[in-house]
Amino acid sequence: MTEPVVRFSRVGKKFGPLPVLSGIDLSIPAGRFLGLAGVNGAGKTTLIKCLLDFCDIDAGEIQVNGIDRRRPHARERLAFLPERFMPPYFLTGREFVRSMLRLSRRAYDEDLVRAMFADLDLDAAGLDKPVRSYSKGMTQKLGLAACFLCERDFYVLDEPMTGLDPKARAQVKTILRRLHAEGRTLLLTSHSLADIEEICDHMLVLHRGVFVFSGAPAALRERHGATSLEDAFLKCIETPCDG
Ligand SMILES: Nc1ncnc2c1ncn2[C@@H]1O[C@H](COP(=O)(O)OP(=O)(O)OP(=O)(O)O)[C@@H](O)[C@H]1O
Ligand SMILES: [Mg+2]
Numbered sequence: 001m002t003e004p005v006v007r008f009s010r011v012g013k014k015f016g017p018l019p020v021l022s023g024i025d026l027s028i029p030a031g032r033f034l035g036l037a038g039v040n041g042a043g044k045t046t047l048i049k050c051l052l053d054f055c056d057i058d059a060g061e062i063q064v065n066g067i068d069r070r071r072p073h074a075r076e077r078l079a080f081l082p083e084r085f086m087p088p089y090f091l092t093g094r095e096f097v098r099s100m101l102r103l104s105r106r107a108y109d110e111d112l113v114r115a116m117f118a119d120l121d122l123d124a125a126g127l128d129k130p131v132r133s134y135s136k137g138m139t140q141k142l143g144l145a146a147c148f149l150c151e152r153d154f155y156v157l158d159e160p161m162t163g164l165d166p167k168a169r170a171q172v173k174t175i176l177r178r179l180h181a182e183g184r185t186l187l188l189t190s191h192s193l194a195d196i197e198e199i200c201d202h203m204l205v206l207h208r209g210v211f212v213f214s215g216a217p218a219a220l221r222e223r224h225g226a227t228s229l230e231d232a233f234l235k236c237i238e239t240p241c242d243g
Contacts, residue, residue, distance in 0.1 A: 003066040004029050005154050005185045006051060012059030013043070013050055020046045022209035024060070030153070033176070033186040035196030035217070037233060038206035044189040045083055047206065048158055051187075052080060064154075079104070079150045083158035083189070085143040089132035093142055096131060100146040116145045119175060121168050136163040148175055154185045161195060173199060193217075193229040207237045 008026035012019065020043040028034055036044050049055045051062055053069045067074040087096045098108045114124050122141040131139060140163045147155060161169050176186065176199050190196050196203050197217040205213040205220070213220050213236050217229055226232035 002030060005032075005065060006187070007063045007066075008051075008060065009062075010060035011050060011057055011062060013046055013055070013057050015046075019209050021050065021057075024209075024211070026204075026211075028185060028187060030185055031180075031183045032202055033180050033200045034188070035200035035203040036187065036189045036206060037191075037193060037196060037203060038189075039237065042206045043209065044206060045158055048080075048156055048187070048189070051156070077152055078154040078156055079147040079152040080156045081143050081147050081158060081160055083162070085140060087131045087139065087142060090130060092128055092130055093134070094127040096142060097127075097146050097149060101149060104150040104152070106150060113145070113149060116149050117141075120145055120171055137165060137168065140164055141168060144172060148179075152184070155179065155187070157186065157188045159189055159191070161190065161192060169195075193233055197229050205233060205236050212236055 004027045006026065006028040008024050011021055011024040011026075013021040024047070036047065038044050046055070050057050051064065051069060052075060062069040064074040065077060091099070094113070097113055101108050113127070117124050117127070120141045122138060122145060126134060126138060126142070131142065134142065140160075144157075144160060147157070160172060164172065173195075179186065180199075180201075186200070188196070188199065201216065203213070203215070203217050203220065204211050213223075215223075220236060221227070221229055221232045224232040224235040226235060
């Protein structure tokens, strides 16, 4: 059997006395597009930080491509966009993209970079401007452009649509559809359940430290006899059902 891209086994995480993740088991097979939903403070970002070894865990273990998450090698095949993306303000757009590509051992190709900027409706003039002059949405697009240009097998995107206008959201979805068709793997968090339904083939609802739903977005709707995913989500966290 092929190794899953991500495996969490009985993972627990507390901040002081506050348990955020309790006995989390998770397996993400290659090619899955997984949407992680949950109310503010549910622990979505914490789960990602645990995955990427940005914080310690209190119980269990996490592997990425079969490698313990604490080994830098585990992150070699992934690209990550944090929920609060803040590139070094003094770099130009080009310098930022160049440094990200260097970190992922890829050559800088001006044509590819300009094509990606165009795909995200980001003005190529921004390549010569310091990122401190970018608007919020432009900054987010820069982070997405760098991620996509790194061409990894696995993308971890924490609320990637933050600050994007409707046109850019549609363009990001087009890129994600292409990555899905190419068999890449995605872990995405979003408060837009419509986006999760459109982008992902599988979703998880994290609530009070555990997954209260795991399955296809349509299955969550059906389980609760709800017409919208939002309605089903509310019913799910009010009367938790297990995955
Ligand atoms: N460094 C930290 N120190 C203490 N508590 C923290 C820390 N980081 C997160 N928490 C707490 O852990 C819980 C989960 O936070 P987290 O950021 O993972 O939630 P989230 O699901 O990503 O929320 P949002 O939808 O608002 O992004 C919250 O109660 C938060 O206050
Ligand atoms: Mg978060």
